[in-house]
Amino acid sequence: xxxxxxxxxxxxxxxxxxxxxxxxxxxxxxxxxxxxxxxxxxxxxxxxxxxxxxxxxxxxxxxxxxxxxxxxxxxxxxxxxxxxxxxxxxxxxxxxxxxxxxxxxxxxxxxxxxxxxxxxxxxxxxxxxxxxxxxxxxxxxxxxxxxxxxxxxxxxxxxxxxxxxxxxxxxxxxxxxxxxxxxxxxxxxxxxxxxxxxxxxxxxxxxxxxxxxxxxxxxxxxxxxxxxxxxxxxxxxxxxxxxxxxxxxxxxxxxxxxxxxxxxxxxxxxxxxxxxxxxxxxxxxxxxxxxxxxxxxxxxxxxxxxxxxxxxxxxxxxxxxxxxxxxxxxxxxxxxxxxxxxxxxxxxxxxxxxxxxxxxxxxxxxxxxxxxxxxxxxxxxxxxxxxxxxxxxxxxxxxxxxxxxxxxxxxxxxxxxxxxxxxxxxxxxxxxxxxxxxxxxxxxxxxxxxxxxxxxxxxxxxxxxxxxxxxxxxxxxxxxxxxxxxxxxxxxxxxx
Amino acid sequence: xxxxxxxxxxxxxxxxxxxxxxxxxxxxxxxxxxxxxxxxxxxxxxxxxxxxxxxxxxxxxxxxxxxxxxxxxxxxxxxxxxxxxxxxxxxxxxxxxxxxxxxxxxxxxxxxxxxxxxxxxxxxxxxxxxxxxxxxxxxxxxxxxxxxxxxxxxxxxxxxxxxxxxxxxxxxxxxxxxxxxxxxxxxxxxxxxxxxxxxxxxxxxxxxxxxxxxxxxxxxxxxxxxxxxxxxxxxxxxxxxxxxxxxxxxxxxxxxxxxxxxxxxxxxxxxxxxxxxxxxxxxxxxxxxxxxxxxxxxxxxxxxxxxxxxxxxxxxxxxxxxxxxxxxxxxxxxxxxxxxxxxxxxxxxxxxxxxxxxxxxxxxxxxxxxxxxxxxxxxxxxxxxxxxxxxxxxxxxxxxxxxxxxxxxxxxxxxxxxxxxxxxxxxxxxxxxxxxxxxxxxxxxxxxxxxxxxxxxxxxxxxxxxxxxxxxxxxxxxxxxx
Numbered sequence: 001x002x003x004x005x006x007x008x009x010x011x012x013x014x015x016x017x018x019x020x021x022x023x024x025x026x027x028x029x030x031x032x033x034x035x036x037x038x039x040x041x042x043x044x045x046x047x048x049x050x051x052x053x054x055x056x057x058x059x060x061x062x063x064x065x066x067x068x069x070x071x072x073x074x075x076x077x078x079x080x081x082x083x084x085x086x087x088x089x090x091x092x093x094x095x096x097x098x099x100x101x102x103x104x105x106x107x108x109x110x111x112x113x114x115x116x117x118x119x120x121x122x123x124x125x126x127x128x129x130x131x132x133x134x135x136x137x138x139x140x141x142x143x144x145x146x147x148x149x150x151x152x153x154x155x156x157x158x159x160x161x162x163x164x165x166x167x168x169x170x171x172x173x174x175x176x177x178x179x180x181x182x183x184x185x186x187x188x189x190x191x192x193x194x195x196x197x198x199x200x201x202x203x204x205x206x207x208x209x210x211x212x213x214x215x216x217x218x219x220x221x222x223x224x225x226x227x228x229x230x231x232x233x234x235x236x237x238x239x240x241x242x243x244x245x246x247x248x249x250x251x252x253x254x255x256x257x258x259x260x261x262x263x264x265x266x267x268x269x270x271x272x273x274x275x276x277x278x279x280x281x282x283x284x285x286x287x288x289x290x291x292x293x294x295x296x297x298x299x300x301x302x303x304x305x306x307x308x309x310x311x312x313x314x315x316x317x318x319x320x321x322x323x324x325x326x327x328x329x330x331x332x333x334x335x336x337x338x339x340x341x342x343x344x345x346x347x348x349x350x351x352x353x354x355x356x357x358x359x360x361x362x363x364x365x366x367x368x369x370x371x372x373x374x375x376x377x378x379x380x381x382x383x384x385x386x387x388x389x390x391x392x393x394x395x396x397x398x399x400x401x402x403x404x405x406x407x408x409x410x411x412x413x414x415x416x417x418x419x420x421x422x423x424x425x426x427x428x429x430x431x432x433x434x435x436x437x438x439x440x441x442x443x444x445x446x447x448x449x450x451x452x453x454x455x456x457x458x459x460x461x462x463x464x465x466x467x468x469x470x471x472x473x474x475x476x477x478x479x480x481x482x483x484x485x486x487x488x489x490x491x492x493x494x495x496x
Numbered sequence: 497x498x499x500x501x502x503x504x505x506x507x508x509x510x511x512x513x514x515x516x517x518x519x520x521x522x523x524x525x526x527x528x529x530x531x532x533x534x535x536x537x538x539x540x541x542x543x544x545x546x547x548x549x550x551x552x553x554x555x556x557x558x559x560x561x562x563x564x565x566x567x568x569x570x571x572x573x574x575x576x577x578x579x580x581x582x583x584x585x586x587x588x589x590x591x592x593x594x595x596x597x598x599x600x601x602x603x604x605x606x607x608x609x610x611x612x613x614x615x616x617x618x619x620x621x622x623x624x625x626x627x628x629x630x631x632x633x634x635x636x637x638x639x640x641x642x643x644x645x646x647x648x649x650x651x652x653x654x655x656x657x658x659x660x661x662x663x664x665x666x667x668x669x670x671x672x673x674x675x676x677x678x679x680x681x682x683x684x685x686x687x688x689x690x691x692x693x694x695x696x697x698x699x700x701x702x703x704x705x706x707x708x709x710x711x712x713x714x715x716x717x718x719x720x721x722x723x724x725x726x727x728x729x730x731x732x733x734x735x736x737x738x739x740x741x742x743x744x745x746x747x748x749x750x751x752x753x754x755x756x757x758x759x760x761x762x763x764x765x766x767x768x769x770x771x772x773x774x775x776x777x778x779x780x781x782x783x784x785x786x787x788x789x790x791x792x793x794x795x796x797x798x799x800x801x802x803x804x805x806x807x808x809x810x811x812x813x814x815x816x817x818x819x820x821x822x823x824x825x826x827x828x829x830x831x832x833x834x835x836x837x838x839x840x841x842x843x844x845x846x847x848x849x850x851x852x853x854x855x856x857x858x859x860x861x862x863x864x865x866x867x868x869x870x871x872x873x874x875x876x877x878x879x880x881x882x883x884x885x886x887x888x889x890x891x892x893x894x895x896x897x898x899x900x901x902x903x904x905x906x907x908x909x910x911x912x913x914x915x916x917x918x919x920x921x922x923x924x925x926x927x928x929x930x931x932x933x934x935x936x937x938x939x940x941x942x943x944x945x946x947x948x949x950x951x952x953x954x955x956x957x958x959x960x961x962x963x964x965x966x967x968x969x970x971x972x973x974x975x976x977x978x
Contacts, residue, residue, distance in 0.1 A: 076548075077548075078546075078547065078548040084547065084548075086547075091547065094547070096541075096546065096547065096548065097541055097546060098541045098546070098549075100548060195550060196548070196549070196550050197548045197549075198548055199547045199548045200548065200778075202777075203777035203778050204777040230552065231550060231552060232550050232552075233550065233551065233552050233553065233778065233779050233780050234550075234777075234778065234779075234780060310774060311774075311777055313582075313772075314580050314582050314591075314592050314772070314774070317582060317584065317590065317591030317592060318545045318547065318589060318590045318591050319547075320584060320586075320591055322586050322589075322643070323544065323545065323589055324546075324547075334586070338584055358772065361582070361772035361773075361774050362770055362772060363770050363772070366772075366774070370774060
């Protein structure tokens with residue numbers, strides 16, 4: 001059921017449907033297709049009743065861009081009424097005693113939660129294959145990954161199992177699945193959206209953001225979830241996005257930087273061509289494109305993996321088998337309880353990053369790794385500051401390739417980490433970025449681009465993205481869905 | 497022989513003192529800090545380490561930490577931040593403690609104490625803010641361990657001294673000074689029994705004149721000043737004996753068992769921590785402006801040393817009495833209010849340091865828990881000064897004031913405790929006693945001057961203690977010498 005939040009709002013306004021009916025229709029679609037795609041970890045069985053209550057509020061005059069709009073929530077955002085598992089065995093069935101701030105804001109705005117979306121375990125991964133609950137398939141090709149870590153959120157929207165979704169982005173986890181699934185997503189400025197209730201991976205990098213079919217829907221979701229939160233000391237005061245004025249196609253006077261070194265070796269030529277075509281489109285629309293060299297590029301991935309893993313190693317220590325979550329049946333003493341819980345409760349990618357981060361923070365190595373990574377972070381910030389002194393935005397690929405086939409990436413973790421090269425700098429320095437579709441490759445897989453802006457420049461990015469989508473139709477294309485898997489391919493894969 | 501107690505060794509001690517701040521709410525959430533609630537009733541998702549929660553700094557903690565730093569002559573770190581100290585233990589729900597390592601709030605201060613050889617400065621290396629952990633109790637019956645998170649997130653200051661103390665006495669003097677300073681600032685209650693003040697002792701010994709420091713041990717788990725003194729004494733002699741026997745002191749953490757009077761080394765595993773400190777990403781760095789500092793500085797009250805000097809100067813009290821009175825802000829407060837009402841500083845000091853202290857010690861009560869009002873004490877002192885009651889009666893009445901805050905004027909009236917003010921009545925009574933005790937009178941006249949004491953006693957007995965004993969003595973002596 002491919003429709004945007006805006007289209008659904010129009011149907012609600014015209015009395016063509018109700019929130020309850022629309023929600024029921026999505027649940028129907030989920031039951032039809034999610035057996036194949038596994039976008040969801042859990043479904044809100046009370047969604048129709050929740051929607052009926054929103055219908056009452058709508059009748060009483062509730063307005064707002066998300067009132068009556070169903071939404072999928074990444075499974076690392078705390079919800080009282082549905083399990084919050086991070087797709088990890090260690091949190092299997094965990095019920096949070098509180099709602100994340102974004103969940104409270106969505107409820108207030110009248111959004112209806114459909115369910116919790118699958119993800120890479122603790123958001124660690126680029127394919128959603130590290131999930132304990134099983135892989136999610138790409139709606140454009142069920143034998144390919146949807147990207148990650150917000151792969152379930154992206155697959156849900158791409159497959160029409162939700163009009164919009166929340167993801168989280170620590171190193172590209174919203175933007176890369178959007179690129180792989182032909183969707184639009186925003187990684188907001190660090191501090192623009194409250195992290196209270198987001199199960200932390202890299203605390204200084206994580207941001208919650210929207211995933212949708214187009215820029216306008218993303219802007220609608222972001223305007224609801226953004227804002228200062230007294231429960232999050234790192235949230236920025238005075239954040240109040242007004243995207244109404246940004247939703248036009250007037251790009252006169254806008255200057256976009258194109259870092260030529262982002263288009264070099266390692267980038268799929270079809271993606272390169274799509275980015276250059278997008279630049280032409282922006283020129284047509286009145287913006288000015290200027291080529292430049294972006295320094296520090298090669299240091300971003302190592303710095304990112306050290307900082308993210310270091311913070312993760314500390315953030316994930318609370319999953320110790322004592323208070324909640326996975327608890328082994330037997331253990332000999334306290335240390336054995338810790339070891340067994342964490343050995344059995346975490347998957348391999350999570351363990352790998354915990355070990356990496358623990359090592360980077362160990363006495364004797366702190367200066368050589370963590371401290372050095374912080375210095376790199378400062379230099380990257382300076383490089384971007386210099387670029388933003390000249391440009392309103394920077395255009396860049398999201399990933400070096402389109403969606404890989406299932407199982408292809410995990411065998412070579414280093415290659416998987418390096419594929420984050422275009423996305424991680426944004427998180428290291430806390431700036432916003434918007435990813436949106438800009439083409440398809442020869443195998444009909446979506447290609448994404450991203451626009452990077454300086455801190456709190458979301459309105460500019462929305463303006464650029466919205467203008468682009470007014471004059472292109474990549475974001476309007478939808479995949480053909482399967483109701484069952486081609487078992488032949490599966491068996492062939494298993495045989496390999 | 498020179499050195500500590502003529503052992504030929506000198507002792508080097510530094511302390512790490514934790515004080516719980518007396519804020520109403522915890523350091524990173526709004527839960528109550530109240531002591532003694534039912535287990536896990538003062539907890540929320542934040543302090544129990546639920547997934548996804550974030551800390552929000554309690555501004556009161558910062559104010560109190562700055563005040564503590566100023567009062568201990570520290571430099572305040574105007575750009576400070578928190579760090580995470582990572583370790584696994586069931587009383588620490590996040591498995592890291594939010595603390596300060598790289599930029600602690602206060603650095604390079606000192607406290608002045610009365611040392612073994614006169615006044616001494618004990619330098620303070622740093623003071624940092626951190627959160628307390630929960631409490632574990634081991635249930636022998638079920639063999640299980642129970643966790644109470646009520647204390648999780650109660651704000652602490654850790655005050656780290658330089659190794660500037662050389663005996664148990666100096667340690668106690670430092671701790672007393674620290675306790676009274678924190679109490680004056682209204683920063684902490686510093687009650688050791690309730691755990692709101694805890695001290696870890698780093699101690700080493702070396703032969704007198706040896707330029708190298710010896711290997712130090714860290715002793716934990718003392719819950720009273722007396723226990724600290726005993727633990728230090730025991731550890732000093734343990735180390736000296738070890739060295740004398742040709743052994744070496746091992747660097748280790750030790751626990752003190754006060755009941756058995758012995759310390760023992762903790763398992764070496766418990767010592768082998770790498771805390772992997774790194775900056776706390778969930779809290780923004782703290783910037784303290786000059787104005788902010790000045791504002792806190794203006795709230796710092798007269799501190800014990802200043803008060804003590806003023807008492808000696810203004811009230812002509814002895815330095816010792818002044819020091820005793822000013823040890824506790826509460827006691828000093830009662831003293832000052834009493835004096836303001838009756839202008840009898842010496843008498844007030846005598847009652848507070850004599851009878852009041854005696855009663856407090858007997859009950860193990862702290863000055864903070866005193867309930868009587870200075871008005872009652874002032875009235876009592878006025879009754880004595882006016883000669884309405886004698887000192888013995890006054891002592892008895894004070895016990896009632898101490899316990900029940902009774903009105904001494906009404907009490908004296910109701911119980912007819914006024915001294916005999918009628919000299920005529922007293923004179924005839926004395927005459928009667930002399931007549932009835934010829935033997936004592938003869939003894940006195942024969943040079944046994946002590947006999948007058950017996951006669952005074954007889955008069956006091958006859959007046960039911962209501963006569964002025966001094967006056968009776970004078971009158972008797974005068975009559976007997978005639």
